[in-house]
Amino acid sequence: MIEAPVVISAVPTLFSGDGEVDLGANHALYKHVAGLLDGLLIAGTTGEFPVLDDAERLALIELALAEVGPDRVIAHVGAPDARRSARLARAAAALGATRIAAITPYYLPARPDELIAHFGQVREAVPDVELYAYIFPERTGLRVSADVFAALASAAGLAGAKLSGSAAGELAAYAAAAPGLRLFSGDDSDPAATMRAGGAGLISGRSSAYPEIYASLAAALGSGDLAAASRYQLVLDGIVALGASIGRLKYALQLRGLGGTTARMAVDPPDAALADAIAAAVADVTALLRSCL
Secondary structure, eight states, X not given: OOOOOEEEEEOOOOBOTTSOBOHHHHHHHHHHHHTTSSEEEESSTTTTGGGOOHHHXXXXXXXXXXXXXXXXXXXXXXXXXXXXHHHHHHHHHHTTOOEEEEEXXXXXXXXXXXXXXXXXXXXXXXXXXXXXXEXXXXXXXXXXXXXXXXXXXXXXXXXXXXXXXXXXXXXXXXXXXXXTOEEEESOOSOHHHHHXXXXXXXXESGGGTOHHHHHHHHHHHHHTOHHHHHHHXXXXXXXXXXXXXXXXXXXXXXXXXXXXOOOSSOOOOOOHHHHHHHHHHHHHHHHHHHHHO
């Protein structure tokens, strides 16, 4: 039997029509998603962190901590430079965050010793929190081998990592190189495969718009109900086929009454045909869940 995967939702940041952070809408989203899943990742890639200023990021982290509690929030404080990451980490911890993630340095290349020094500075700023590395080679330009990750984990006292893009495909190698750490896959298309590879679960963008499917699939896997797991996985396969861009997730959330579609970054909003397909997926999920009540 496969252990139930932990599902942490990498929630988008919701903006009002004029592009300002909409704290009310974000609060409603956090409450809805956290009522179904294991936790929230705040201000990650899906949360458009590069276009949030420090005060906005910290306001969202504070909002999530108040709604969900520190045990169920991972505050993302990543930045290209260790100085800013450390400053954000210290501020997030002062708000009560006990679980913090930071993406690896990006834009300019970093040697392994520079990578380790980067996380060392973050660790020095917050010596008592759970610290997770966020590894996403396609976004950062930095590939981290399993051996380098093991050295980084030891030096910085990492609790684990989020592995996205091609790094998710190397989860088994990371698990073998650094046993005992909690590794979360950013590939949320097949939770059972993540668990077989040695993962603790998912940090999932799609789950923000479709949390019920992820919750149901995780429960079915944990209970050994393979028939139900297969049924939910088929629904998830259809959702995965729609793509995972922020624009598409925000459109699904709008259909569900959980936010608008305004974004600050280029987020690949759906065209008319894809919008119809997303609407059909939202309707199918709703119908499936009603049939299971």
